[in-house]
Amino acid sequence: MPSKTLHQRRATAQRGYGSKWQRARLIFLAQPGNQFCVKCQERGLLNPGTMHMDGSVETNPRRIGLVVDHIVPHRGDQRLFWDRSNWQPLCHDDHDIVKQREEHGREEQGNDITGRPTYADHPWNRRA
Template sequence: MASKPKSFRLRGTPTSQQREREYDRERDQRPGRQWYKTYRWQCERAEFLALPENQFCRRCEQAGLLNAGHLTMHGDMQSNPRRMHLVVDHIKRHHGNERLFWDWSNWQPLCPDHHDIVKQAEERAASPHR
């Protein structure tokens, strides 16, 4: 059986793991990112997702699909166990505004696909500086 050839990387260029770590470091410097690591966020997030009206992805529901995080946005079984959950999404970006960050009326449950793919693409398209 043939083995996969090693990928080519110029000497001195960062590996994918190094690039990911650097991206995470930069992202964690953005306003409001520290709140996601607090005990308060973990508790409020869990409490929000435990409510009966927040058991399914809002965007999947609009498409007629009941997805509690175990499906992709297309209705197939989620193959990655690390993505089998719902995400609490901020409907309106908080940009470090603490009041907007903690406002439950600004939260919605989304599956990882809708949060990480669709919602992020919409935000990038709406951003004037990108």
């Protein structure tokens, strides 16, 4: 196994994607039902991580393979991070889309089950 530099190891661990995660994601992706991107499957495409979301062939070797995505963003929450019912296999295309929505869809973040924002400086909460 190629050994990583200390810098690389530290950078990986800081993101919460250490060797324990690398092992866990491989086991997850090897389980029945986890061989294809779930978003592509919704569109009727069985994509084992070798295609784009439109079905064309993925040629970038860095993007071949499936990403294990957290359905509910874990934001450092260890319970959410390691909860396998919160994991789903995605192709790189779909993973990028999910990440972009999480980063830009701020209005969807921090709401309780009724949709009420939970963060203190939201106008609803300031008025109350």
